[in-house]
Amino acid sequence: MSKFFGGRYDSESSSSEESSSEDEIQVQRKPQRTINAAAYLASDDEADDKRVVRSEKEKRYESLHNIIKNIKNSKKIKDFNKMLSSFEELLKAYDKARGVISKEEKGVVPRFYIRILVEMEDLINETWEDSVGRKNMSKVNGKSLGALRQKLRKYIRENLEQEIAKFRENPDGDDEEEEEEGKEEVSDSTPQETPDREVRSASVPKEKKAREKSATDDFDSDSDEWPSDSDSSSSSDDEGPTGGYTREMFLKEKVDPEEERRKAEKKAEKQREREREREERKKAQRAPEEGDDDEGAWNVVDRTAQRVVMFPKDAEITHELVVKKLLEITAARGKKKTNRKEQIELLNELYKISDDNNLGPGMLVKIKFAIISALFDYNPKLSDAMKVDSWEKCIDGVNKLLDLLQEHEDVITTGSHILDESEVLDKPNYKVKGCFLTAVEKLDEEFVKVLKACDAHSYEYVERLKDEPKVVDILVKAEKLILKTGSPSEVCRIFLKKIEHIYFKFDPSVIDQKNGKIDAGTETSLQVIDNLCKYIYSKDSTDRLRTRAILCHIYHHAIHDNWFEARDLMLMSHLQESIQHSDPSTHILYNRTLVQLGLCGFRHGAVKDAHNALLDIQQGGRSKELLAQGLIPQRQYERSSEQEKIEKSRQIPFHMHINLELLECVYLVSAMLIEIPFMSAHEYDARRRLISKSYYMQLRNSERQALVGPPESMREHVVAASKAMRNGDWKKTRDLIINDKMNGKVWDLFYDADSVRKMLVEKIQEESLRTYLFTYSNVYDSISLPNLGDMFELDVNRVHALVSKMIINEELMASLDQPSQCIVMHRTEPSRLQCLALQLSDKIVQLMENNEKLLERGSGWSHGQRNWENRGDQRNQRDGGNYKGGRDGGGYKGGQKNVGFKDRGGYRQDRSQTYGKAWN
Numbered sequence: 001m002s003k004f005f006g007g008r009y010d011s012e013s014s015s016s017e018e019s020s021s022e023d024e025i026q027v028q029r030k031p032q033r034t035i036n037a038a039a040y041l042a043s044d045d046e047a048d049d050k051r052v053v054r055s056e057k058e059k060r061y062e063s064l065h066n067i068i069k070n071i072k073n074s075k076k077i078k079d080f081n082k083m084l085s086s087f088e089e090l091l092k093a094y095d096k097a098r099g100v101i102s103k104e105e106k107g108v109v110p111r112f113y114i115r116i117l118v119e120m121e122d123l124i125n126e127t128w129e130d131s132v133g134r135k136n137m138s139k140v141n142g143k144s145l146g147a148l149r150q151k152l153r154k155y156i157r158e159n160l161e162q163e164i165a166k167f168r169e170n171p172d173g174d175d176e177e178e179e180e181e182g183k184e185e186v187s188d189s190t191p192q193e194t195p196d197r198e199v200r201s202a203s204v205p206k207e208k209k210a211r212e213k214s215a216t217d218d219f220d221s222d223s224d225e226w227p228s229d230s231d232s233s234s235s236s237d238d239e240g241p242t243g244g245y246t247r248e249m250f251l252k253e254k255v256d257p258e259e260e261r262r263k264a265e266k267k268a269e270k271q272r273e274r275e276r277e278r279e280e281r282k283k284a285q286r287a288p289e290e291g292d293d294d295e296g297a298w299n300v301v302d303r304t305a306q307r308v309v310m311f312p313k314d315a316e317i318t319h320e321l322v323v324k325k326l327l328e329i330t331a332a333r334g335k336k337k338t339n340r341k342e343q344i345e346l347l348n349e350l351y352k353i354s355d356d357n358n359l360g361p362g363m364l365v366k367i368k369f370a371i372i373s374a375l376f377d378y379n380p381k382l383s384d385a386m387k388v389d390s391w392e393k394c395i396d397g398v399n400k401l402l403d404l405l406q407e408h409e410d411v412i413t414t415g416s417h418i419l420d421e422s423e424v425l426d427k428p429n430y431k432v433k434g435c436f437l438t439a440v441e442k443l444d445e446e447f448v449k450v451l452k453a454c455d456a457h458s459y460e461y462v463e464r465l466k467d468e469p470k471v472v473d474i475l476v477k478a479e480k481l482i483l484k485t486g487s488p489s490e491v492c493r494i495f496l497k498k499i500e501h502i503y504f505k506f507d508p509s510v511i512d513q514k515n516g517k518i519d520a521g522t523e524t525s526l527q528v529i530d531n532l533c534k535y536i537y538s539k540d541s542t543d544r545l546r547t548r549a550i551l552c553h554i555y556h557h558a559i560h561d562n563w564f565e566a567r568d569l570m571l572m573s574h575l576q577e578s579i580q581h582s583d584p585s586t587h588i589l590y591n592r593t594l595v596q597l598g599l600c601g602f603r604h605g606a607v608k609d610a611h612n613a614l615l616d617i618q619q620g621g622r623s624k625e626l627l628a629q630g631l632i633p634q635r636q637y638e639r640s641s642e643q644e645k646i647e648k649s650r651q652i653p654f655h656m657h658i659n660l661e662l663l664e665c666v667y668l669v670s671a672m673l674i675e676i677p678f679m680s681a682h683e684y685d686a687r688r689r690l691i692s693k694s695y696y697m698q699l700r701n702s703e704r705q706a707l708v709g710p711p712e713s714m715r716e717h718v719v720a721a722s723k724a725m726r727n728g729d730w731k732k733t734r735d736l737i738i739n740d741k742m743n744g745k746v747w748d749l750f751y752d753a754d755s756v757r758k759m760l761v762e763k764i765q766e767e768s769l770r771t772y773l774f775t776y777s778n779v780y781d782s783i784s785l786p787n788l789g790d791m792f793e794l795d796v797n798r799v800h801a802l803v804s805k806m807i808i809n810e811e812l813m814a815s816l817d818q819p820s821q822c823i824v825m826h827r828t829e830p831s832r833l834q835c836l837a838l839q840l841s842d843k844i845v846q847l848m849e850n851n852e853k854l855l856e857r858g859s860g861w862s863h864g865q866r867n868w869e870n871r872g873d874q875r876n877q878r879d880g881g882n883y884k885g886g887r888d889g890g891g892y893k894g895g896q897k898n899v900g901f902k903d904r905g906g907y908r909q910d911r912s913q914t915y916g917k918a919w920n
Helices: 016-028 037-041 044-048 056-077 080-096 098-104 111-129 131-135 139-159 161-169 175-187 189-201 206-223 227-235 257-286 319-330 340-356 361-377 388-407 436-453 459-465 468-485 488-500 508-514 525-539 543-559 563-573 575-581 584-603 607-618 641-649 660-681 693-704 714-726 730-737 740-745 753-776 785-792 796-808 832-856 871-879 907-914
Strands: 412-415 430-433 782-784 814-817 822-825
Touching (some): 131 139, 131 641, 139 161, 361 412, 388 468, 543 575, 543 584, 575 584, 607 660, 660 753, 693 714, 782 785, 785 796
């Protein structure tokens, strides 16, 4: 063949020495490019680059792998914003690859795709449960986390729910092999076709196969004339044609059997390695206990803890040996790599060994104390609640401990004051270091945490609340043990725990006993609380227990309508003076007690006392927070994560909550019954003080509205009733306060709702009568008492009593005429024009005094130029009288001769002489 095409001088029959020498020359010299028609069609850059022909599956899978790689990088730094965009790209890329997957994989979703979705879901759930870490995120990252969580859950639910569940059953699949094969397909696509061709060639007849072989040899011999293409194609399988399509693309590739054997061995080795790792993981999950005789076997070591080996088989179990082993187990308590679950299992096993070997109740009690301590320590965070299974184990452990102590109460002495050296575990009169009262108190605290950790509106909360009788039974057992051997301070502690489980519960038998329906000798919760609290009053040496006992006692009296007992106990205790120095939990209990005292006073008709009790709680709009029933967002500042965690730990369980809408309604109705008559009596008083600012703000907000529709909410009902009462329409007020909607929201929540509604109607009638007299007394010369009684549907004697009280308190300027049963008005009330004139004169005087003070300061003027100091004397001489009011001339503010502006008719002077107390 011609040299022009870059062929060699020698043919195939050349010797090996010549071919080898030519190979060396080719290594040193850059091979010439093939020049053909296709090369001229391509640009220079395309001719220099190596082209690889890949299938559509390879392209789609490569795109998926690249996006998954970006998602894994985002997972490492928890960049959820970038992960969200990558997830959206992944869904688009997967939609494009659906056709390939349905064709090549028969519609089976690739395992690596499911794996990345599962890993994303696990990371998102873990981050979402960490509320503290989620709040510390940036705004963009937190928003992206919520959007990604919602989109991922929706996508999995609608498309891959069954595949994800199946994957979670066996997450240790070999999708790594699929990824490696995919990478091999991307790297060398041409060799992958070789085995397929060889497999297909096996079915060709022998003659046809021989002809194909001879043709292939001819092609091979001809290809020797093309050094650049043949060398490049034979040297590397990855290289493609650079100068156009050549015949090498359509030839069968030579397979190196050694290379294939090495690939097969490598693949088998990887498979064996995966199988071995899978077996090790299964063994680690089972965590078998290997004995000393299994010396030749491989032991799976738990890296989180060093497993303590129990006694040898032939060892004699003694007290010293068990104590030594117990100390060895408990020595790991609190260390960083301690496996808490394994510790509990070892202690339970040790307890069983001690019981089987009859080492005595002393040893059993000591091990049981260690088990209970390990159960309490199982939760790594003290602020978090126990898991359900740990909680049930803890109840069972404390219960068994108390049963054990109760069974051997004559021969076992326990206490935290006993030293380790003084313990006696091997003979009767056992002495064991440990306090079961502390364990019982800790169990009660954990019970509250478990309740607060549950959703209050779920079935789980009800299930956990069913554990309260078990906790109370444990308290009763502990009480029996302490009454025999405990000190008075310990008795007070256990009594207070019992009180805290009783004081907030309403007992109908108390009301029935008060009404005579039950025998007086029957013991009720009120008598139980009374006995427990009196013991604490007399024996307690700490102020905290006594304070909490008093508050619980008042609370229990208040919810059972013992108004006078609860009020007197609160006043005698003087807690309102010292409660600010108490701890937050006691302060919360004080607020709750004060609220119940106010509700009790309202039910008994003591409206002013009820309003005073509820005023501090309702005034700032923070009743929910003050009663520890939830957190309110702060406007001035934001709580830190630590502060929010502390405040959440102080919240009380849901079943102890007080209805906040009921509380607010009682407060607003009480304020209405007090404030409306007061506003009517001091309508034109510029310096009128407000009794309830929050109630006044509700009225002002309603007056500012351009259009006031019919009332819907509880507040709107009270505001509308207040307007009706101000006009003296008591029936409309009654209908707005007591109706079906208000009964369902508020009044039916009381125990004896009918008596509360009856009391409320009477109070509305009385206060409406007072408001009517204050508003329209200047219109009447005299009013008949029977007419007032008919107008407000009150008894004449009741009207007489109300009017007499108003006259005695100098609220109404009138007198009673007994023969005619009339109220005679004294006409001392100013008219509206007179009141406005008086207000105007007061404001003008105040304005003049302010101006004089400003001018006296100087303000850049000299006193000599304007003669401000003698201004009053000059004016006095000009007007012929004393400006500030003297003995001789009727001054501006009135002198003795009554020539002043306000005293021309003697109105202010006569009124102040006659009714000085009422108007000063």
